[in-house]
Amino acid sequence: MVGAAGLAILSVPFIESWLPSERARAAGAPVKVDISKLQPGQQIAVAWRGKPVWVLYRSENMLQTLQSDGLRRRLLDPDSSVATQQPAYARNALRSRRPDYFVVIGICTHLGCVPLFRPEVAAADLGPDWPGGYFCPCHGSRFDFAGRVFKNVPAPSNLVVPPYHYLSNTLIEVGVDGDQPGKS
Numbered sequence: 001m002v003g004a005a006g007l008a009i010l011s012v013p014f015i016e017s018w019l020p021s022e023r024a025r026a027a028g029a030p031v032k033v034d035i036s037k038l039q040p041g042q043q044i045a046v047a048w049r050g051k052p053v054w055v056l057y058r059s060e061n062m063l064q065t066l067q068s069d070g071l072r073r074r075l076l077d078p079d080s081s082v083a084t085q086q087p088a089y090a091r092n093a094l095r096s097r098r099p100d101y102f103v104v105i106g107i108c109t110h111l112g113c114v115p116l117f118r119p120e121v122a123a124a125d126l127g128p129d130w131p132g133g134y135f136c137p138c139h140g141s142r143f144d145f146a147g148r149v150f151k152n153v154p155a156p157s158n159l160v161v162p163p164y165h166y167l168s169n170t171l172i173e174v175g176v177d178g179d180q181p182g183k184s
Contacts, residue, residue, distance in 0.1 A: 028049050028175070029175065030048075030173050030174060030175030030176045031046050031047070031048045031053070031173070031174045031175055032167065032171055032172070032173050032174075033046050033053075033055050033171070033172045033173075033174060034170060034171055035055055035057065035101065035170055035171070035172060036170035036171075038055070038057040039057065040057055040058070040059035040060070040062075040100075041057065041058075041059040041062065041119060042056075042057055043055065043056040043057070043117050045106065046174065048105075048162065048174050048175050049175070051105050051106070051107055052105070052106035052107065052114060053103065053104070053105055053106065053162060053174050054102075054103070054104050054105075054106045054117070055101060055102070055103050055172060056101070056102040056103075056104075056117075056145065057100060057101055058094075058099070058100055058101070058102055058145055062119070062132065062145045063094070063099055063100070065121075065131050065132065065144070065145065066093065066094060066144060066145055066146050067093065071131055071144060074150055074151060075144065075148045075149065075150060075151065076148070076149045076150065076151045076157075076158075077148060077149065077157065077158055078093070078148060079093070080092070080093075080095050080146075080148065080158060082157055082158065085157055085158045085159075085160050085161065086158075086160070086161035087161065087163050087177055089177075090161045093146070094146050095146040095147055095148070095158070095161055096146070096161070097164075097165070097166065098166075101172070102145065102146060102147070103161060103162065103164045103172065103174060104147045104159045104160065104161055104162075105159060105160045105161070105162050106134075106159070107159070107160070108136040108138065108139075108141055108155055108159075109141075109149070109155045109156060109157045109158070109159065109160070110136065110138070110139055110141050110153075110154040110155040110156065111138060111139065111154075113136050113137070113138035113139070114136075115134040115135055115136040115137075115141070115143060115159075116134065116135050116136070116137060117134060118130070118132065118133060118134065118135045119132045119133075119145075120132060126142075130142075131144065132144075132145065133145050134147065134159070136154075136155065139153075139154040139155075140153060140154065141153040141154050141155035143155070143158070143159055146158075147159030147160075147161065162174055162175065163175060163176060163177035164176070164177070164178075165177065165178025166178070
């Protein structure tokens with residue numbers, strides 16, 4: 001009995017050494033994003049799991065552009081049909097829980113570069129048919145304001161939407177799917 005108790009006491013530090021450190025747990029921890037100061041057309045960036053996550057407050061013009069048939073015809077996956085690219089609640093035309101806010105991981109699905117936020121329409125360097133969105137300077141991939149990839153660019157798929165939910169009207173928690181508590 002004494003031997004079993006001693007073995008149990010000695011095994012605790014050994015088992016605890018297998019658990020992730022506080023630093024490792026914090027690196028994967030959910031991140032809260034205050035969106036109270038964002039204006040329509042503005043975007044902020046935060047880091048989650050070592051990746052840039054963008055929160056875009058879409059303007060009415062951005063929302064109208066996203067829903068146009070002309071844009072949909074130019075997209076590779078306009079209906080966001082690849083299930084692994086977004087949680088179920090973002091499997092819609094706007095790829096978001098709410099139409100006005102878009103949350104996405106800011107890493108190109110081609111080779112992992114960070115696309116640029118290019119909201120200006122018909123930018124001189126992107127051409128007269130540029131509707132605004134995200135442009136990857138590494139190899140020229142283009143994405144709309146819902147992170148959907150255009151046809152005929154190197155990126156094979158849409159930008160990835162991380163799990164997230166609203167804690168209030170002005171606070172988003174990235175890294176936790178509010179529909180499934182504790183799941184990240």
